[in-house]
Amino acid sequence: MTDQAWILIAVLVVVLVVVGAVALTTGRRRRGPTTLPPEDVSPYEVDQPPAAGASAPVVTAPEEPAPPETPAPTLERPEPVAGRMQRLRARLARSGTIGQTLLSILSRGDLAENDWEEIEETLLLADVGVGPTTELMDKLRTETKVLGTSDAEQVRAVLRRELLELVDPTMDRVLHVEPAIGDDGQPHPATVLVVGVNGTGKTTTVGKLARLLVAEDHDVVLGAADTFRAAAADQLSTWGARVGVPVVRSEREGADPAAVAFDAVKEGRGAGADVVLVDTAGRLQNKAGLMDELGKIKRVMSRQAPVREVLLVLDATTGQNGMRQAEVFSQAVDITGIVLTKLDGTAKGGIVVAVQRELGVPVKFVGLGEGPDDLAPFEPEEFVDALLS
């Protein structure tokens, strides 16, 4: 071979080596980090792989940088929390019929047995429950006898005092989301699990609660563990986006809800949030498997941070069926508070008393409409005054 041939071969070899090296580097960049190093995989996934159909949870971060030409979305400023129940008082107008009816009967003075029967019927129809109804009637019988007058103002004062005692202003109605330090000495978010049967208003309530917490300057993360109804995660993402709250969700319908809940709390810890709210799928209280699933979701969440509140969402219009739900849910997971939704436009406000008695757990919030800020911390005095106005 000639010298020229050797030079040609040498040049070819150099070119091949350079091209090979460039191809390798580009290939690596394109593949990206598809496999997370072991320490980045959630311990839940390592301990117990999510059920078939589960997929990696996705965090919808509303603050993702928008293209320069798109104006940044304006975040809504939720309404302040104080005074909400007063603003929404008119929505209790139908519940107010209990108070009005009782007042008009009591003001007749010198009540006969059929008047007392009318009082009893009014209370039972308003879902106050048998025990509290009997208790209230006994007290009213004694008090009106002692009072010995049918003066409207005095009768109203007696009724107000007794109704207030029944609603029990001494119960702890605070949503406990105060900062806390974990066993590892690190701050962890307060976690809140929201449960209930289908259609009671859980997703709406989680969205409204997020707004209420944002109004009080909390950093919130939402977990869309309702993986059963595809629209629920979208619904929650919309609620979150309106107030700049990230939502952890799975892209796959039917994903393991416990895995999503776990990742939401993990995301909350990582982001330094102080509250994580987790929505769950509606479930009928007679489906044992689904009720057990709630216990699992709670256990799995508490591997990241203790579950501070379990809120049961009850539809105020469902009456005695709501009472049965309350009983079964409280057996499955310790309920710490009740959110009574759709109290606007129902005459069945007495369920506040009945459900608290049944569970020994306070009503912490009431839903009084479909508007984004139509959720108010429950205030017994405002409630009783609305019944009597």
Ligand SMILES: Nc1nc2c(ncn2[C@@H]2O[C@H](COP(=O)(O)OP(=O)(O)OP(=O)(O)O)[C@@H](O)[C@H]2O)c(=O)[nH]1
């Ligand atoms: N009037 C009124 N409607 C409400 C209230 N809270 C929720 N709703 C309505 O109730 C309906 C059901 O609400 P969702 O939040 O979707 O109920 P859900 O419990 O998450 O439903 P599932 O996931 O199917 O179990 C919606 O139309 C809400 O707007 C309330 O306080 N008052």
